[in-house]
Amino acid sequence: MSLRIAASVVILAVLAALSPATAQPAGFDFSSEQSGRPRTGKNEAAIAAIAKDFKFVEPGVFTVAINPGGPPLATYATDAKTVIGADPDIAQLIADSLGLRLNLVPTAWADWPLGLSSGKYDAVISNVGVTEQRKEKFDFSTYRQGLHGFFVRADSPIGSITEPKDTAGLRIIVGAGTNQERILLAWSKANVAAGLKPLELQYFDDEATRFVALASGRADVIVQPHAQLVFIAARDRNIKRVGTLSAGWPERSDVAITTRKGSGLAEALTIAVNGLIATGSYREALARWALLDEALDKSETNPPGLPKF
Incomplete structure (x- = not known):
C-alpha cells in the first residue's frame, strides 16, 4: 500500500469516527414509537390564560413549527418521518398542558418567521433564542438556557x-x-x-x-x-x-417558544412551562436527551434577550 493510499485510509477512518452524522448512541431512543416520552395532564391555569380571541390554526390542535436539524434537539426517527428529540418532547408536554393534540410541522429554519407571522403555525419550538430584534415581531416563553x-x-x-x-x-x-x-x-x-x-x-x-x-x-x-x-x-x-x-454573554439569552407578537398565547405557554417544571416532567424530557445542564428554574415571558449588534 502506498503512503498516499495509507494516508487516505487514515483520513477516511477519522472522518467516519468523528463525522456528526446521525447515529444512535446508547441511551438515546430513536424509535418512532417514543414510548419513553413523558406526558402530562391539563394545566387549567394555562388554559385559562389563553386570550379569548386567540384562534388555533386547527381547533383542538397545537400546531408547532420545528426544524429537524439534528439530534438531540430535533431529528427524524428510524422510520425517517417521525420528528423526535428534546424540542418535540417539550412540544408534546405543552400540548398536553393545553389539552390539545400536537401537530409538528417540519420547517426549514429560514422559513419559520414568515410562517409564524402569516398564521401558518400557532408557535415555533425549535431552539429559537430570545433577541431584542426578534422581540419586535414575536413573543417568547423561555424553556431552555441558550x-x-x-x-x-x-x-x-x-x-x-x-x-x-x-x-x-x-x-x-x-x-x-x-x-x-x-x-x-x-x-x-x-x-x-x-x-x-x-x-x-x-x-x-x-x-x-x-x-x-x-x-x-x-x-x-x-x-x-x-x-x-x-x-x-x-x-x-x-x-x-x-x-x-x-449565548448572551456577558448577559444571558435563553431559548424560547416563539409566538406571534400580541397573539395572546405567550403568557399561557409560560404558565404551562412553569407547571411542567413544578411537576418534574420538564426535567424528565431534558434528561432523555442529556440536556439537564440547559434546564431553567423558571420560565419567563419576553425576558431581556441578546441585544442588537
Whole structure:
C-alpha cells in the first residue's frame, strides 16, 4: 500500500469516527414509537390564560413549527418521518398542558418567521433564542438556557474554560459569523488588553473537517451550540466538555417558544412551562436527551434577550 493510499485510509477512518452524522448512541431512543416520552395532564391555569380571541390554526390542535436539524434537539426517527428529540418532547408536554393534540410541522429554519407571522403555525419550538430584534415581531416563553459548549479531545490536558484568560493562546474552532465567534473575538481582545496571548480562531467549511482538525491536534478546542456537542460526545466518546458559555454573554439569552407578537398565547405557554417544571416532567424530557445542564428554574415571558449588534 502506498503512503498516499495509507494516508487516505487514515483520513477516511477519522472522518467516519468523528463525522456528526446521525447515529444512535446508547441511551438515546430513536424509535418512532417514543414510548419513553413523558406526558402530562391539563394545566387549567394555562388554559385559562389563553386570550379569548386567540384562534388555533386547527381547533383542538397545537400546531408547532420545528426544524429537524439534528439530534438531540430535533431529528427524524428510524422510520425517517417521525420528528423526535428534546424540542418535540417539550412540544408534546405543552400540548398536553393545553389539552390539545400536537401537530409538528417540519420547517426549514429560514422559513419559520414568515410562517409564524402569516398564521401558518400557532408557535415555533425549535431552539429559537430570545433577541431584542426578534422581540419586535414575536413573543417568547423561555424553556431552555441558550448555551454554547467548549469541548476538547478526551485526552486533552485542558480541564476547564470559564473566563477569557482560560482561552489565552488556544486554537479554537468556531463558525464564521456566529454568535460564538462574536463572543470569542471579545474574549481575545480582553486577553490582549490584559497582556495575555490572543485566541487563534480557526474556520472550516464542514463539520467533519472540524472534528478531524480537533482529533489530529491542529486545534485545541471546538465551540458550538452545547446541545450538538453533548450528543456528539455521547456518540463518539472521544471529546469532553470543559465549559459552557451563555449565548448572551456577558448577559444571558435563553431559548424560547416563539409566538406571534400580541397573539395572546405567550403568557399561557409560560404558565404551562412553569407547571411542567413544578411537576418534574420538564426535567424528565431534558434528561432523555442529556440536556439537564440547559434546564431553567423558571420560565419567563419576553425576558431581556441578546441585544442588537
